[in-house]
Amino acid sequence: MFHMVKFVAALPDFKLSVQFNEGVTKIYDVKPWFNKQKVFHQLFDLRLFYSVKVDMGGFGISWNDEVDLHCNELWNKGIQVQTPFDNLLALSDATRLWGLNESTLRKAISYGKLINGVDVMKFGKQWVITRSAMEREYGLPEEDD
Numbered sequence: 001m002f003h004m005v006k007f008v009a010a011l012p013d014f015k016l017s018v019q020f021n022e023g024v025t026k027i028y029d030v031k032p033w034f035n036k037q038k039v040f041h042q043l044f045d046l047r048l049f050y051s052v053k054v055d056m057g058g059f060g061i062s063w064n065d066e067v068d069l070h071c072n073e074l075w076n077k078g079i080q081v082q083t084p085f086d087n088l089l090a091l092s093d094a095t096r097l098w099g100l101n102e103s104t105l106r107k108a109i110s111y112g113k114l115i116n117g118v119d120v121m122k123f124g125k126q127w128v129i130t131r132s133a134m135e136r137e138y139g140l141p142e143e144d145d
Contacts (some may be wrong), residue, residue: 003075004058006093010050014043018074021058022097022141023087023131026078028069039066087131091120094129097141105129113137 007019014030030049033040043049048063055062062068095102108114109127116122119133134141 002059003071005054005061005071005074006058008052008054008061010052014049016052016061016074016078017081018061018078019085020071020075021089021093023085023089023093024080025083025086026074026080028074028078030069033069042067088128089131089134091127091129094131094134098134098138099142100138108137 003024004021005018006021009017011017011027014034016028016030017025018028019025030040030043034043043063048067052061052063054060055068058071060068060070061074089097091102091105094100095105105114105120105127109116109120114120114129114133114137120127120129122128
């Protein structure tokens with residue numbers, strides 16, 4: 001199972017804040033890689049370190065064509081932290097995790113099964129839903145079974 005990366009930000013002391021599609025944020029320490037692989041020494045250039053980005057599809061992160069980390073490495077060795085945005089999911093992420101059609105969730109919103117302003121909220125064109133509302137209405141996600 002892949003834990004897809006949604007966002008990454010470089011932090012001081014060669015740490016990363018990594019947000020995953022599941023609505024979880026983890027702090028990942030890059031420093032151990034300096035002793036494992038010389039290619040990571042490139043990150044001592046802080047301009048490069050702070051240029052980290054999510055790879056296409058969220059399967060990992062990279063700094064350049066030589067230095068990257070896989071999403072499962074970040075998930076397995078990162079330390080989970082609490083943020084105000086934990087457990088919030090884009091509707092598209094929720095449908096992927098639970099194996100549903102987006103129309104199913106849109107109907108649940110229009111019928112009042114998912115309550116706007118409590119369980120879901122629209123920001124611009126993007127709907128966001130709480131993980132707890134998804135679990136209440138649809139059980140655990142397919143990936144957690």
